[in-house]
Structure formats: C-alpha cells, structure tokens
Amino acid sequence: MFEKSRFIKSVFHLNDLPKKHLPSVILCGRSNVGKSSFINSFFNRKDLAKVSSTPGKTRSINYYEIDEVFYVVDMPGYGYAKTGKSERAGFSKLTVEFLSSSKSISLVIHFIDSRHKPTHLDVRLNKLLKELNIPYIFLLSKVDKLNQAELNIAPKNLMNSFPEADVKSNIVNYSINKQAGKQIISRLFKEMFY
Ligand SMILES: Nc1nc2c(ncn2[C@@H]2O[C@H](COP(=O)(O)OP(=O)(O)O)[C@@H](O)[C@H]2O)c(=O)[nH]1
Numbered sequence: 069m070f071e072k073s074r075f076i077k078s079v080f081h082l083n084d085l086p087k088k089h090l091p092s093v094i095l096c097g098r099s100n101v102g103k104s105s106f107i108n109s110f111f112n113r114k115d116l117a118k119v120s121s122t123p124g125k126t127r128s129i130n131y132y133e134i135d136e137v138f139y140v141v142d143m144p145g146y147g148y149a150k151t152g153k154s155e156r157a158g159f160s161k162l163t164v165e166f167l168s169s170s171k172s173i174s175l176v177i178h179f180i181d182s183r184h185k186p187t188h189l190d191v192r193l194n195k196l197l198k199e200l201n202i203p204y205i206f207l208l209s210k211v212d213k214l215n216q217a218e219l220n221i222a223p224k225n226l227m228n229s230f231p232e233a234d235v236k237s238n239i240v241n242y243s244i245n246k247q248a249g250k251q252i253i254s255r256l257f258k259e260m261f262y
C-alpha cells in the first residue's frame with residue numbers, strides 16, 4: 069500500500085484534467101500550510117511534490133497517482149500576503165470550478181496551520197464544501213511546533229470557526245516529523261480505497 073507514487077501533471081485549465089478517472093483526495097488550504105510537505109512525508113518521497121521556498125507560487129492543480137488506485141491532488145494555496153490582490157481576496161477561479169464540477173472527489177483534506185486560527189478564507193472554503201456536499205476532514209499541520217498548552221488550544225480554535233469540528237472524528241494532528249497523524253491518514257485511505 070502507498071508503494072507507488074508518481075507525479076502525473078499540473079493542470080491549469082479544467083479541460084486538461086487527467087483522462088484516467090480515479091477517486092481523488094484533494095488537499096486544500098492556505099499557501100505555506102504544508103500541503104506539499106504532507107505529500108512528501110506521507111509517501112516517503114523527498115521530492116515528489118515541490119516544497120516552495122517562495123510561498124504562494126502554486127497556481128496549478130497538481131495530480132499525483134498512488135498505486136494506480138487513487139489520486140492525491142494538491143490545490144493552489146490561498147491567502148498568501150504577497151500574491152496579487154485578486155488572488156489574496158479569494159480562491160482562484162480554477163479552484164472553485166474544479167471543486168464545483170468534479171464528480172470523483174472522495175475526500176477533501178482541509179489543511180490549517182495549528183499555530184493559527186482559521187481565516188475568513190478557510191471559513192469560505194468550508195462553506196463551499198458544505199454547499200457542494202463534499203466530504204472533508206481538518207488537518208492541523210506542523211504540530212511539532214506546538215507545546216502542550218498550544219496543542220490543547222489548536223482544536224478549540226478550529227471548533228470556534230467550525231462547530232462540526234471534532235477531535236474524535238474529523239480533526240487530524242499532523243507533522244512531517246511524527247508518526248501519529250500518518251497512521252490515522254493511512255487507515256483512512258486504506259478504508260476508502262483498498
Ligand atoms: N516544522 C514543520 N514544518 C513544516 C511542516 N510541514 C511543512 N513545513 C514547512 O512549511 C513550509 C511550507 O510547506 P509547503 O509544503 O511548501 O506548504 P504548501 O504551500 O501548503 O504546499 C516549508 O518550509 C515546510 O518545510 C511540519 O509538519 N513541521
């Protein structure tokens with residue numbers, strides 16, 4: 069399981085999506101929240117996904133195929149302060165169109181930096197996912213940077229913005245340096261696809 073992972077393509081237009089249809093896990097969240105790092109750490113690959121030193125650069129939808137069983141899809145990040153005004157203001161048109169039109173989304177993983185409160189764009193994404201009836205979980209990223217007190221606060225910040233957030237069912241703590249989150253996500257993918 070998760071032995072074969074390969075980059076398929078970067079998509080800039082909806083009519084350029086991969087021809088092969090596989091169920092997909094979609095990674096959404098702010099720029100710099102750790103989406104690309106998640107791909108590399110979870111699939112034990114150093115450079116499968118580009119971890120950008122200049123945040124806010126990923127404008128494309130990046131497809132990775134896992135075991136010829138499912139896709140992991142890295143979405144453009146949002147909300148980075150130094151991108152142009154129009155992008156900072158919201159999600160790209162591509163993101164909204166993709167989420168609205170895709171029929172093969174098994175799960176969205178909504179990444180939120182565990183050190184920060186959700187932003188208004190996180191709230192908008194969550195609303196969109198609900199409107200579209202797309203299943204999602206929350207991933208609190210970079211938890212290695214937190215002390216115990218902060219570890220207690222992080223899920224509370226989430227629950228303040230999203231009443232349905234629940235540590236027992238839909239919040240996963242993740243760190244590229246720790247195993248705990250990887251095991252939970254592994255189990256989830258296994259149940260969904262294998
Ligand atoms: N300490 C720590 N740093 C992380 C973790 N995940 C990502 N980062 C760092 O956060 C920065 C942004 O990560 P990246 O994966 O490019 O974010 P993306 O824009 O969401 O794809 C990089 O400098 C990563 O090394 C984590 O779990 N722990």
Ligand SMILES: [Mg+2]
Binds near residue numbers: 103105120126142
């Ligand atoms: Mg990235």
